[in-house]
Amino acid sequence: MDLRTYRARSLQEALRLVRADLGDDAAVLHTREVGAGLMRWFGRTEIEVTASNEVDVPSRLPAASRFEHDVHESIPEPTNGFESAQHSQPTDFADYRLRFRELLQQDDEAGFSEVDAQCSRNAPAPAAKPKLLATIRQQLHLAGVEEATSAAWLAQLQDYLAQFPNATATELEDRLLRHVEAEIPLSGPLQLPAGERRIVALVGPTGVGKTTTVAKLAAQFRLNQQRRVGLITIDTYRIAAVDQLKTYADIMNLPLEVASSPREMAAALAALADCQLVLIDTTGRSPRDAMRIAEQRNLLAIADPDEVHLVLSATSSTACQQLAMRAYASVSPTSLMLTKLDELPQVGCLAGLLRETSLPLSYTTHGQNVPDDIRAADRRMLARSLTGIRTAEVN
Structure with a gap:
């Protein structure tokens, strides 16, 4: 049997196509409105007509003369949906269209496509999207993320x-x-190439934990990796600063040198020539004390460190952190360290700093224990801490 399907923007256009292709004796077997799924979302629907000139049923096509009239004048009305047009009475096209759509709706309900059904099952309620975003907004607020971020x-x-x-x-x-992970720049932990000496300096404002962080790094490389580590301190201004580092050095059996001038710095480096890693502890300076910071820069220039880590306290305000970063830019830091994360009530307050800084993050510290409370910065862990999200898995 030769069945043919025609589609057009209206029933009248579809019937014209049938007549032109199959002639006046063609029988219309089925009509329906298509585009009820995704196409309807874009406002596009069509009339689909299935017809044949090999089926012995009364034709649904109107007489040829009827096709020449205006569509609002007279179009046959099917009394049973499939009766011959010759036995139907003229009716207004709008009434015919209304009944035709009712028939189509019945067809749609009986033959709803699997694709449409799947889309309907998966589609969220209209209010779902704003509710999801509102929930995430609240979560970020509870995590301490600033409104702009x-x-x-x-x-x-x-x-x-x-x-x-x-x-x-x-x-x-x-x-x-x-997305948050992608915004966090990382430098990775310290690397000690074979056969090379690595000189690393820690700089930053007072009270951020530079000396304790130096001790943690020294312990990791000396006790955990069995590397030869030497210490230099130029913090001769703070009371008991040298004694504090000396205590750590004695416990780990590490050489310690004190340098307060360019000549002493050169001598200290010469004394530690056999060390694979030399860690330099510097004096904490106020970000507003440009002169002292310049003196520190000149002293570090003698050491010519491979890496300079700017150490900032996570408990400081964003304004203070940004002030310190601007002030210490003259020392040419290569990485950022954040200390005292364990003292933060909300880690999300660091989100703005990490998004805006151009310095990659190297380490974070989480307590006073040496050498345990320090770890290389981890994007996934930081992203979860910043957002307060614990359930999703990021691969």
Whole structure:
């Protein structure tokens, strides 16, 4: 049997196609409105007509003369949906169209496509998207994320939802974690190439934990990796600063040199020539004391360190952290260290700093225990701590 299907924007156009192709004796077997799924979302629907000139049933096509009339004048009305047009009475086209759509709706209910059904099952309720974003906004607020940073992250999620409107809460959290990870620059932990001596200096404001951090790094490389480590301190201004580092050096059996002038710095480096790693502990300076910072820069220039880590306390305000970063830019730091994360009530307050800084993060510290409370910066762990999200998995 020769069955043919025609589609057009209206029933009248579809019937014209049938008549032109199969002739006046063609029988219309089935009609329906298509585009009820994704096409309807874009405002596009068509009329589909299935017809044949080999089926012995009364034709649903109107007489040829009827096709020449205006569509609002007279079009046959099927009394039973499939009766011959010759036995039907003229009716207004709008009434015919209304009844025709009712028939189509019955067809749609009986033959709803699997694709449409799947889309309907997966589609969230209209209020789901704002509710999901509101939940994430609240989570970021509880984590301590500043409003400007939170708004920027939520804008990224809105763009994602525009592309994937059926995204679930877990998928949104996963997307946010990936985005936050991408915004955190990392330098990685200290590396000691074979056969080379590495000189590393720690600089920063007073009270950020530079001396304790030096001891933690020294212990990791000396006790855990069995490397030859030497210490230099130029912190001769703070009371008992030398004694504090000397205590750590004695416990780990490490050489310690004190340098307060360029000549003493050169002598200290010569004395530690056999060490694989030389860690330099510097004097804490106020970010507003440009003269003292310049003196420190000149002294470090003699050491010519391979790495200079700017140490900042996580408990300081964002304004103080940014002030210190500007002040110590003249020392040419290569990496950033954040200390005292264990003292933060909300880690999310660091999000703004990490998004804006150009310095890659090397280490974070989480307590006073030497050498345990220090770890190489980890993007996944930081992203979870910053956002307060614990459930999603980021691969």
